[in-house]
Amino acid sequence: MSAGAVQTPTHSQVRVQQADFDVAAEIAAMRAGKPGIGAVASFIGICRDMNEGDSVSTMTLEHYPGMTEKSLQQIVDQAMARWRILDARVVHRVGTLQPTDQIVLVVVAGAHRGDAFAACEFIMDYLKTEAPFWKKEQTPQGERWVDARHTDDAAAARWERAPDA
């Protein structure tokens, strides 16, 4: 599938794909047949044109097929167990992306906003530190692997200390 195509939503809670995703279509697919949903929280990660002071022309995302899907599903399962939410889904792209391209989508639906917001942030924080994806940036100075950030570790760690919502 070409990177320019948009993949149609599926019933799966977790997807890794080269194709782009349609946020509205993903939310509609998740809400279908669930009239108990009163709140939907979403996060979209987007490829920027700058990082660490350098312009970024393209970004290539590599992953560990098999472990990636398993890891994302475990994160979603943890969120479903910890908060009062009705559904969640994660779509993460791999391959070569351009600035302004969408990279990742997390959508969480619940009866009320509080748990939906918290679970959405939890999923994203754990994805950043646990799911086996790696970014490589192409810049005018050449290509380079993106280094992991300590701030991401701290963001994930605070969910261990925080009392359950």
Place this chain on the structure above:
Amino acid sequence: MSSETRPETHSATLHLLYFARLREDLGCAEETFVLNPSLQTVQALREALIARGAAWAKALDGARAVRVAVNQTMARADTPIKAGDEVAFFPPVTGG
């Protein structure tokens, strides 16, 4: 029966995978590793790979953080390994 001509299909092996910067530094995406029975943990395996020297020592000696997964689950230095396991080495993850 000649033991010398017996194919080595029953050797105890690991399936090793390398990702991202590690894959590039090692020039290796995956390999079949014949498992010496004395190698029983992730740390022992890592030391055996470091003993290959050159790029292996440089990539795995700890100067840069390395994560390890055994059978697609994050592992620690003391995580046990056994024949047939899939063991992956990679840098800290940077998705999202």
